[in-house]
Amino acid sequence: MRRALAILAVVLAGVAGGSAALGLYTYERELSVGTVHLESDLGHEGALDLYVPLVDWGVRFGSVRLPVRLRVDVRTIDRVAAVRLGEAGRVDVDAVRDEAAEAVEGYIRRVVVAVFLVALLAAGLVAAAIRGRRWRWSAVAAGATAVACAGAIVAWLPPRGDMTSPEFYAHGPEVPRALEAVQGVAASAAALSDELDAQLVGLARLVTAPGTRVAVTGLPRVTIASDLHNNLVSLPTLESAAAGGPLLFVGDLTDTGAPIETSLTRRVVRAGKPFLFVPGNHDSDVLLSRLVREGAIVLGRSGRLLESGERGDVVVRVGPLRVAGYDDNDIRLRAENYADRYERPTEDETRAFADWLRPLIGKVDVVMVHNPDLLRISIAEMQASPPAGPIVFAVGHTHFPSAERPAPTVTVVNGGTVGGGGTGNLDDALAVGLGQLTYSADPFTPITADLVEIDPGSGSSRAERLRLDAQP
Incomplete structure (x- = not known):
């Protein structure tokens, strides 16, 4: 024996x-x-x-x-x-x-x-x-x-x-369309970054009614982006926009979540100081652990993901900001061969998000969540009974930039798609987009939400600013 x-x-x-x-x-x-x-x-x-x-x-x-x-x-x-x-x-x-x-x-x-x-x-x-x-x-x-x-x-x-x-x-x-698009965008990468800088400078110079609104010069800001979808050509533009400041990336960094995409896109972590991330339905469990090892702050409903695999605080501080994040219900899993699991959020899932959010109101300034459909019940509750203090939701998924105030103290910012939809959505001809939130601290007060869109094909661009320090 x-x-x-x-x-x-x-x-x-x-x-x-x-x-x-x-x-x-x-x-x-x-x-x-x-x-x-x-x-x-x-x-x-x-x-x-x-x-x-x-x-x-x-x-x-x-x-x-x-x-x-x-x-x-x-x-x-x-x-x-x-x-x-x-x-x-x-x-x-x-x-x-x-x-x-x-x-x-x-x-x-x-x-x-x-x-x-x-x-x-x-x-x-x-x-x-x-x-x-x-x-x-x-x-x-x-x-x-x-x-x-x-x-x-x-x-x-x-x-x-x-x-x-x-x-x-x-x-x-x-x-073939991907090769053509990559060649065209790569040839104008510098022009994209220059156009982005010009639009942001133009936004900063917008004239507001004297004596009624706070000047935005010198105030802290964070960049809000999502839906890169593995389009590496857009990384320099994203790095230029963040300018060494905080970057909130609201999901879909990759397109299939496969390990090769993870290794190629992890340099995005260096674009933000710090780089905060919540996963979308195109990201995977493998991506999350690798981003943590690269120094990213990966947030989820159970708290910040640690290198040990355990979870830390639900709310983290980024300078004066208190930030929380809610991970997508349909992230891709290595055990399931990175298969697409996306389905529209169910009533139970939107209710679960609302139940998670209620205890955090008043304790958090910015909430990151990839799919804005999850906000439906929470927004309805806040419209019926607005929070005493301001709260900002950073969202993605739709690929279309928007900034709105559904309630007096509630703001929802969607930067669009910083990857132009990625190489898998070439027929949609989507613009490269991102957002920036300018705020004052102590107490947290959002001042402006800026949206920038750039057409990578024609180079045309559009910028929009929403003032948040006035009654809607």
Whole structure:
């Protein structure tokens, strides 16, 4: 019995070590079309994924027999290849597959070696800890386990199944339009930022009735943005608008919530000091934990998300501001393969938000919530009985900027879509939009809500200011 238990411990250690090596090992290779990044994502139905995050296009082949998703992410794209692809008007799946084949083979060769060595090391350490006559059998078990782990990779990880019926995900049919849009916007990125600056300066110079309203010069402000949808081209514009101040990002930072999008968009955390975030229906549980590690303040109905995974205070202070956030009900989950879970908020969900908000009224200045439909019951209650002090709701989701005062002390600000709807909504021709809230502190008093929209195609822009320090 002891010998059997010893051998079982060695085998389990070897399998755990081999699995860890498979999940952690990554490989990058330069191809004629760009740079590809390969890794294996454990715990999924076996598949080969090809994904191009720049244009949010992916194709999946169910051809891997291990419970592993073999991912080939195209991190950079050669400009000549991109133009050629855009002119073709379609995606040649066979050509993409052939380009990736050699890189996949190189990755598998290396990961087999890594799995063998780590499995042997893990099993060997356990075997070495076993003394007496069982050592010989434990050592044999360690070697056999390492060989078996490597053999399983060789036999079952290479794509060998049916590859004639791929499954497209993300926005494959829109690749040519995406390339065209990215090229056009990238060429005018500096112009976008200049136009944004000009509009904000113009807003600051608006003339108000003397003696009746507070001047906004020198007052603190926060930037309100949402719905980037993985459009990295808009990041410089967002950074310019925040200007090193607080940034409230109200959901849909990514488009599918997949890990590759998370790694590419986490630089947005540096746009705000601090960067506050609540998730939308296009964000994922993986994104939240990674943003926290990057230094973001991630808020939810249960409180601020901590690096440990636990929750902290529901209301956090950003300078003089007291801010709370309500996470979206339909965020994407890694365990569900980042599937779209969006449904319009139900009566029970809007009531749950109202129940959560009531105890916070008077204790919070700004509430961040992605979907404004959740506010319906709360707004009706505040219209019937306005709060004694001001409260501002920062929302997103609709992709259209707006600022309104549904009650004397209640303001709802929607910055629109800072990503122009993202690469998945090119047909909508949405403008890049964001908002800014200027306020005075001690006590908190909102002064202005500014909205800026810029058409990335024509460069035309529109700015609007709502004064909040006067009776509606």
